Amino acid sequence: MTPEFTTLHADARLGYWLQPPPTIDRESPVLVAVHGISRNAAEHAEAFGAVAASCGAVLMAPLFSRELFPDYQRLGRRGRGLRADLALEAMLSDLRQRLGIAARRIHLFGFSGGAQFAHRYALAHPERVAGLILASAGWYTLPDPELPFPRGLAPCARLPDLRFSLAPLLRIPTTVLVGELDRVRDETLNRHPLLDRRLGTDRFARARRWVELLESAAGELGIRPRLRFRSLPRSDHDFTTCIAPDRGDLAARVRDCLASVSPAPLVV
Numbered sequence: 001m002t003p004e005f006t007t008l009h010a011d012a013r014l015g016y017w018l019q020p021p022p023t024i025d026r027e028s029p030v031l032v033a034v035h036g037i038s039r040n041a042a043e044h045a046e047a048f049g050a051v052a053a054s055c056g057a058v059l060m061a062p063l064f065s066r067e068l069f070p071d072y073q074r075l076g077r078r079g080r081g082l083r084a085d086l087a088l089e090a091m092l093s094d095l096r097q098r099l100g101i102a103a104r105r106i107h108l109f110g111f112s113g114g115a116q117f118a119h120r121y122a123l124a125h126p127e128r129v130a131g132l133i134l135a136s137a138g139w140y141t142l143p144d145p146e147l148p149f150p151r152g153l154a155p156c157a158r159l160p161d162l163r164f165s166l167a168p169l170l171r172i173p174t175t176v177l178v179g180e181l182d183r184v185r186d187e188t189l190n191r192h193p194l195l196d197r198r199l200g201t202d203r204f205a206r207a208r209r210w211v212e213l214l215e216s217a218a219g220e221l222g223i224r225p226r227l228r229f230r231s232l233p234r235s236d237h238d239f240t241t242c243i244a245p246d247r248g249d250l251a252a253r254v255r256d257c258l259a260s261v262s263p264a265p266l267v268v
Contacts, residue, residue, distance in 0.1 A: 088121065
């Protein structure tokens with residue numbers, strides 16, 4: 001089977017790449033792969049199609065267009081395009097209707113800007129996420145209840161209906177991946193002094209430091225976190241490099257994460 005692009009019955013502005021597994025039933029798992037700012041959803045669908053099929057999972061690769069979702073990495077704050085978290089919910093509702101599956105919780109993967117979206121979606125909607133795989137995010141929301149979202153967990157005036165919960169996120173099986181060569185401060189990296197000071201000055205340092213911060217926060221909350229940090233060998237910030245079998249082998253790592261997840265009951 002090959003992925004096909006489809007638009008929503010209820011809203012033709014929204015669309016996603018879809019590949020069902022060879023056999024499907026109501027409880028089939030769903031892998032959602034979220035692109036970075038290059039909006040290469042088709043490339044994600046192609047890269048993870050075989051992985052999803054081997055795990056018996058439905059593959060969805062949503063497209064967050066630049067025109068409609070300029071702020072999708074931060075969930076779509078008021079005045080900055082459509083809400084990306086609500087758009088994903090609409091896509092999942094469409095998926096359920098098309099395939100007749102439950103899709104109560106999803107396995108959520110994101111690369112670069114997609115990893116930013118993925119961990120923030122999980123902070124806002126932890127009950128919807130069975131497993132989280134974050135690759136090469138430029139920066140992360142800090143586990144700081146005093147800083148307003150997206151830098152921290154305090155309420156955001158531009159997302160007035162959302163609250164961000166750290167404890168439920170810490171109970172989600174989460175793998176943080178980053179290329180071992182992803183240490184360049186390029187023009188797309190958020191260089192705010194606060195992020196440099198508290199997370200580090202490049203994507204590799206920020207990924208490792210964020211995991212350390214979450215592990216420390218989990219200890220303070222008395223939670224045993226389900227966190228893993230892994231570097232991608234001989235890989236920089238290029239998706240093609242990260243996915244190459246002789247380098248980052250990202251597809252195999254996503255497959256291993258899917259195969260290892262047995263979600264614990266969520267306590268909110």
